[in-house]
Amino acid sequence: MAVARQSGVARREALLDAALRCFEQRGLLRTGIEDVRKEAGASPSSVYHLFEDFPALVAALLERTFERLLGDVTARVRAARTARSAVRALVSAHLTWVLDHEAEARFMYQALALELDGHHRAALRETKARLKAEMTAHLAELGVLAGARS
Known part of the structure; x- marks a missing residue:
């Protein structure tokens, strides 16, 4: 179509x-x-x-890619019963996702390192910061960052 x-x-x-x-x-x-x-x-x-423009397209793809990664990682971490197993699940899920989604992973790492000029730089930094905050919040909620799971 x-x-x-x-x-x-x-x-x-x-x-x-x-x-x-x-x-x-x-x-x-x-x-x-x-x-x-x-x-x-x-x-x-x-x-x-x-x-709006190319950086907006890159930011949208970065957001979609990160949401997919976050969904896979979160599902694995939520199943963990201890902080140690949650950290293991986090690392394992991330690495598994990278191996299973090579093109998306390669794009994500390139886009996260991308520096643009002018207002696009600020927009991409804002997207990066928001996605990082979302991941950190998910990990804190799951008790991984504070070691709350024992």
Whole structure:
């Protein structure tokens, strides 16, 4: 199905999937929003309707990737009965996720290291800080950071 004919949510997901494929094929720094648009078979207006610019697309993919990682890690950590097993589950789940989702993991680490100019730098830093705070809050809630599980 052409991206232009999909619902807003499906169109957004298709564009994010296309971005990930482009980043895997060309590299994050050698990919532009036009490459993503062509890969997805989308019209220029559909891309810019969903993403203001390339950094917004990168931030959206970073957020989706982190949410998927966080979901997998959280599920494994919640099943732990002690702080030690929670930490083991955290590390194991993270490494398993990286091995099972190589393209997403590679993108995530590249995007987290990315520094942009001007207002995009501030926006990406804000996204990074928010995602880090969410992960920290989840870990604290699970008792991993305070060692509350015994």
